[in-house]
Amino acid sequence: MTSVSSSILTALGAGSGIDTASLVSSLVSATRDPRQQVITSRQSLNSARISAIGSASSSLDTFADALNSLLSGTGYSGTPASNDPSIVNVSALPGGVPSGLPAQIEVKNLAAGRTLVSSVNTRSDKASGAAATVGTGTLSLKVGSGAAVPITITSANNSYTGLAAAINNAGVGVTASVITDSQGTRLMLKGPSGAANDISLTVSSSTPDANTGADLAQFAWSSGAPAGSTVTSASTPADATILLDGVEQKYATNTIDTAIANLRIDLNKAAPGTSVTLATTEPTTSMRDLMVEFVNAYNTLMKALNTATATGTDSSNAGVLNGESAIRDMKRQLSQMTSTALAVSGTFTTLSDLGVSTNRDGTLSLDTKVLDKAIAADPKAITQLLNPAVKSATNPGLAGLMDSVRDKIQQKDGPLASAQSKYESLAKDLTKQLEKLDTQMTNYQEQLTKVYSAMETRLSAFKATQSYLQQQVALWTKSDN
Incomplete structure (x- = not known):
């Protein structure tokens, strides 16, 4: 038989060990989790859509850039x-x-450039050739209207070889070399070509060699005053x-x-x-190869777009951009390429004239028999149609057509840009929703904590009363016995 005391203890929860902190956490989680899951699921889908839109635009760029690069090579242009x-x-x-x-x-x-040759060294030390002394001091080398550059000769480089090296290292485009043949040793200077690039070599300071009497003045030359110079001009700048x-x-x-x-x-x-x-010359790679590569690349892009927009049997296997109008517009504009005029006149004006047709899924097919017949009939016309030497609005060529389609699809206020902006705005809004949910749940947790703290206080009071009643019940029971 259940005693009165045990019934009161059960009702008051005495000894139940209620973990109010865990209870509050569980209640908050029960409220937060479903709402948070909805938002995070939308975030995942939205992020996938942003990525897919960016990928579609990037794939379009890759296709157009590859086509431009392909046609800029000599294989297709000759x-x-x-x-x-x-x-x-x-x-x-x-x-x-x-x-x-x-x-x-x-x-x-x-x-042509100015070429100067010094007189043959006839001194007694001429047998020393390129090592023969030239004297010390400084020459001033100038090319055209450029600044004069000092050529300094000291005891360390007092030779034909040293003088030639100093001139070559001046960095003004004048090349110096030493000629030693049966006649003796000479210094030759060759200036840069061009009528405006005449050279002059004047003496800034000179000290004749003490042993040989060699003097840097023997190498001085200026087009304005060559008289008496020991240097001969072998050519005139032109x-x-x-x-x-x-x-x-x-x-x-x-x-x-x-x-x-x-x-x-x-x-x-x-x-x-x-x-x-x-x-x-005629292109080494045929227009037939070009058309095959174009159709293959186009189909790779279109298949990727088809996958992204697939309806599927349910949301679990539908394309991430299913129902997105911007991608439908993109596919529509791409599909119009086969019927867009690449020339205003002639036997062949569109890609469809060359055997290109559109399949039900938006991909292209190429009838090589039709293409081969067109190339055989007029190969130059096909080359001019697909890759004109001079592009124009009415004859843009295949690359120009692709660029035009890309520009329309990616225009600043176009559907693709609007879709990208829409999803980016939604991403910010979902982030704010999560932040708001966090704030709400923090407030909810604080509210529950206050409620259960008050409950704990009351429970403590109840337990004190319980203890008193328990004692009284015990006395009553003893009295009855």
Whole structure:
């Protein structure tokens, strides 16, 4: 039989050992966890969408940049060539395809620099050759309108070899060498080419060699006052003169990088009256290869977009960008490439004319039979259509078309940018929701802690009463016995 005392003890929870801290934590977790899980799930999905949007844009960039890089190579644009390399040789410069070819060039004269030769050393010590003394002091070397550079000769470098080394180390573009032959020893100076790059070598100070009488003054030379000089001018500085498509042009060197865009022209010899043709050879890689590579790369991009937007049977296997209108717009604009005009006239104006068609999933198919027939009919027209030497709004070429599509898709206020902005804003909002939930749960925990602290106080009072009642019940029970 249950005693009155045991019933009261059970009702008051005496000895129950209630862990109010654990109880509060459990209640807070029960309230927080479902709400937090909803927010974090949305965060995960939103982060995946931001990543997928960025990946789609990056993949588009990769595709367009790769296509530009591919078509800028000589394999698809041809190699620049000269029909007489002994007069003029050409090569492509990095950064683009040479434009303005074919062209006619005539080399009227080559660029030249001043060449000076000192008189032969006839002193008694001439047998010493390059080691023969030259005297000590300082010469002043100047090129064109540049600053004069001191050439100092001391006892440490008092020789033809020492003088040549000092001039070479001056860093002004003048090359010095020592010639020793059956006639004796001479110093030769060669200045940079170009009419504006004449050289002068004047004496700033000179002390004749005590033993040989050698004096630096013997090497002095100036185009303004060569009279009496022991130095002979073997050549006169001059600019190269060419006729390019009938227009006379002058250059300080025989290597010209600016006459024709992206083309280096090397002048090898003067040939007045002889016209040399500069042109581009046929591409070594066919347009057929280009179309195959383009379709494969396009399909790789489209398949990735299809995966990202797949509907799936439920949310667990649907694409992360399922239902995203920006990606649908991106796919739509890409699909229009096959029907966009690459030329305003001619037998072939679009990619579809070359055998390219769109499949139901947005990928492309290439009918190589149609393409081969088109190439056989007019290979130059196909090259001009896909990779024109000079691009224009009406003949952008394949790379130009891809750039145009990319610009439209990635425009500042376009759907892709708007979607990216939308998801980034949502990410900030979800972060704020988590922060708000943390604040709410902190307040809730504090509220529960106060409630259960008050309960503990009351429970202590109840236990004191319980102890008193227990004693009374014990007395009553004893009295009854």
